Amino acid sequence: xxxxxxxxxxxxxxxxxxxxxxxxxxxxxxxxxxxxxxxxxxxxxxxxxxxxxxxxxxxxxxxxxxxxxxxxxxxxxxxxxxxxxxxxxxxxxxxxxxxxxxxxxxxxxxxxxxxxxxxxxxxxxxxxxxxxxxxxxxxxxxxxx
Amino acid sequence: xxxxxxxxxxxxxxxxxxxxxxxxxxxxxxxxxxxxxxxxxxxxxxxxxxxxxxxxxxxxxxxxxxxxxxxxxxxxxxxxxxxxxxxxxxxxxxxxxxxxxxxxxxxxxxxxxxxxxxxxxxxxxxxxxxxxxxxxxxxxxx
Numbered sequence: 001x002x003x004x005x006x007x008x009x010x011x012x013x014x015x016x017x018x019x020x021x022x023x024x025x026x027x028x029x030x031x032x033x034x035x036x037x038x039x040x041x042x043x044x045x046x047x048x049x050x051x052x053x054x055x056x057x058x059x060x061x062x063x064x065x066x067x068x069x070x071x072x073x074x075x076x077x078x079x080x081x082x083x084x085x086x087x088x089x090x091x092x093x094x095x096x097x098x099x100x101x102x103x104x105x106x107x108x109x110x111x112x113x114x115x116x117x118x119x120x121x122x123x124x125x126x127x128x129x130x131x132x133x134x135x136x137x138x139x140x141x142x143x144x145x
Numbered sequence: 146x147x148x149x150x151x152x153x154x155x156x157x158x159x160x161x162x163x164x165x166x167x168x169x170x171x172x173x174x175x176x177x178x179x180x181x182x183x184x185x186x187x188x189x190x191x192x193x194x195x196x197x198x199x200x201x202x203x204x205x206x207x208x209x210x211x212x213x214x215x216x217x218x219x220x221x222x223x224x225x226x227x228x229x230x231x232x233x234x235x236x237x238x239x240x241x242x243x244x245x246x247x248x249x250x251x252x253x254x255x256x257x258x259x260x261x262x263x264x265x266x267x268x269x270x271x272x273x274x275x276x277x278x279x280x281x282x283x284x285x286x287x
Contacts (some may be wrong), residue, residue, distance in 0.1 A: 001174075002174060002175050003197050003198060003201045004200055004201075005170055005171070005174035005175055005282075006171065006175055006198040006199075006201035006205070007201040007204060007205040008167075008170060008190065008205065009167045009168070009170045009171035009174075009175070009202055009205065009246035009257050009273050010167070010202035010203060010204065010205025010206040010207075010209070010210060010258045011205035011206070011208060011209050011212060012162055012163055012166060012167035012170065012205075012207055012210075012258070013163075013167035013168070013179060013202075013205070013209070013250075014206040014207070014208070014209020014210070014213075015160075015209050015212065015213055016160045016161065016162070016164035016165075016166075016167060016210070016215070017160065017164065017166070018160070018209060018210060018213050018219065018220065019156055019159055019160035019163060019213075020147075020156060020157050020159070020160020020161055020163075020164070020219060021156060022160065023210075023222055024220060024221065024222040025211060025218070025222065025223065025224050025225070025226070026224075026225060027151065027179075029225070030148060030151055032265035032275045032276055032278070032279040033161055033172040033279045033280075033283055034276055034279075034280070035283070035284050036148075036283060036284070037146055037147075037148035038146065038148055039147075039148045039149070039151045039152050040147065040152055040154075041152055041153050041156075041157040042157070043198030043264065044154050044158045045157045045158070045160055045164065045251075046160065046161060046163060046249075046253055046254060047158065047161060048157070048158040048160070048161025048162040048164070048165060049161040049164040049165035049168065049217065049258075049287065050165065050213075050223075050254060050257050050258050051161075051162070051163025051165060052162055052166055052168070052169055052258075053165045053168050053169065053254055053255060053257070053259075054258050054260075055169075056165070056169030056172055056173060056260045057243075057255070057258045059173070059226065060172045060173055060176075060261070062196040062244050066173060066174055066175060066176040067173050067174050068174055068175075068257070069196065070175075070176055071176060072174070073176045073177050073205040073213060073262070074148025074177075074259070075178060075183075075204060075256075075259075076261065077181065077246070078261070078262070078263055079263065080262070080263055080266050083245070084244075084245050084246065084263065084267055084270075085245075085266065085267075086244060086245075087240070087241045087245025087246070087267075088241065088244065088245035088252070088266075088267040088268075088270035088271040088274070089183075089241070089270050089273070089274040090217075090237050090240060090241030090244065090245070090255070090274070091237065091238055091242045091245055091248060091260055091271045091274070092193070092235025092270060092271030092272060092273065092274025092277075092278065093161060093241070093242030093274045093275075093276040093277075093278045094233070094234040094238035094261060095148065095234070095238060095249075095271060095274070095275045095278075095280055096146065096207055096227055096241075096274065096275040096278025096282070097226060097230055097233060097234035097237070097282070098224070098226045098230060098234035098235070098238075098275070099224070099225075099226070099236070100224075100231075100234065100235075101181075101238065101248050101250075102166055102181040102182045102185060102238065102242060102248050102249075102250070103179055103206065103248070103249065103250050104175045106181065106203065106206050106207055106208060107209050108186070108210070109207050110207060110210055110211060110223060111210035111211075111214070111222075112196060112222055112224070115222070115224040115226070115231055117162055117239065118228055118231045119231045119234060119235040119238075120234060120235065121212070121235065122154075122231065122232045122233075122234070122235025122268075123236070123238050123267045124161040124185075124189075124237020124238050124239060124276035124286075125235070125236060125237040125239060125241035126236040126238065126240040126241075126243070127182075127185065127186045127189055127240070128189055129188055129236070129239070129240055129241075129244050130186075130234055130239065130240050130243035130244060131190060131213065131243070132155070132184075133188075133240075134243075134245075134252075134269070137168070137240025145173065
């Protein structure tokens with residue numbers, strides 16, 4: 001059953017992205033262009049999502065198990081470090097260059113022609129690159145210890 | 146100056162509520178954060194019993210335009226970036242979201258909903274970088 005709910009969540013998430021206009025990079029860039037003609041829509045998308053999210057996560061936080069009885073797997077990290085900030089800055093720069101973040105790129109794969117496919121492929125390469133760099137630096141840290 | 150022609154508050158809010166509902170279903174039934182970069186990135190480091198729900202969520206996300214298309218015509222999408230820019234942007238988003246442990250969905254929507262200061266700082270950082278990048282590309286470069 002948890003496979004079915006995961007599929008449904010992905011589907012509704014994607015439909016939300018399409019309805020909200022976030023699968024259109026021009027609209028996302030319209031939000032990021034504060035000095036130009038500014039389109040505040042993205043803030044309303046986040047506002048609507050967070051409004052529902054506050055209720056859902058507020059309830060989830062009080063539960064030890066999911067509605068299916070499995071363990072909750074919420075993030076435990078609370079620290080703010082260089083990785084978090086530098087990584088997020090790099091992500092934001094890429095987001096501002098193309099107008100795609102991971103969700104909208106995936107939700108455009110079958111309908112958006114070759115451009116979201118190029119972006120997604122490069123994004124996957126970037127993720128693999130991270131895994132390699134992360135492994136190398138972890139091995140380096142171990143050999144120093 | 147607000148772009149009143151393109152500003153769509155109601156569909157933005159409605160779509161946002163759907164995204165929030167999807168995140169709600171995912172946390173309450175699957176016990177996990179609906180963070181796209183994390184779900185996708187985890188596929189690249191396969192662990193036992195960890196692949197099914199990731200693939201199912203991503204399959205739903207990728208299939209969403211097909212389902213939407215059954216009911217209504219898909220909205221127009223304009224990608225101004227050329228192929229080279231898309232490659233650079235994709236690499237930055239791939240590496241950046243993994244180092245930063247999240248993107249617009251995991252930090253922006255779910256993290257802020259969990260009232261996580263860590264996610265709030267990540268969101269501020271990627272928003273700031275997005276604003277600065279678009280400013281430089283559109284207004285500062287000749």
